[in-house]
Amino acid sequence: MNEAWYRLAMLLTLVAGVWEGPIAIIFRVFTDKGPSWLVAANYLPEPWCYVVAVTAAAVAFAVIAVLDVRHKKATSH
Numbered sequence: 214m215n216e217a218w219y220r221l222a223m224l225l226t227l228v229a230g231v232w233e234g235p236i237a238i239i240f241r242v243f244t245d246k247g248p249s250w251l252v253a254a255n256y257l258p259e260p261w262c263y264v265v266a267v268t269a270a271a272v273a274f275a276v277i278a279v280l281d282v283r284h285k286k287a288t289s290h
Contacts, residue, residue, distance in 0.1 A: 219284040223277050230273020237266045 237252040241262055248255035254265040 216284065216288060219280055219287070223280050223284075226273050226276050226280070230270045230277075234266045234270025234273070237269075238263060241266075 232251065233254060237254045240246055240252050241255050254262045254269065256262075257265055
């Protein structure tokens, strides 16, 4: 993969992680909108939706860290 693909993968992962993490929590706490496929964690009952949202954000940031390490390794050659 070249640099552009790594950057695209990092950007898409960041957007998905932020949307399924903090944005899902904001929609749950501050709006009256029902759950949708965009904020899938909100389909779960009260305590579990927050756990899933935080886990989704943490997994996304871990994937970004792995992509960053692989990107640096690929560009160093």
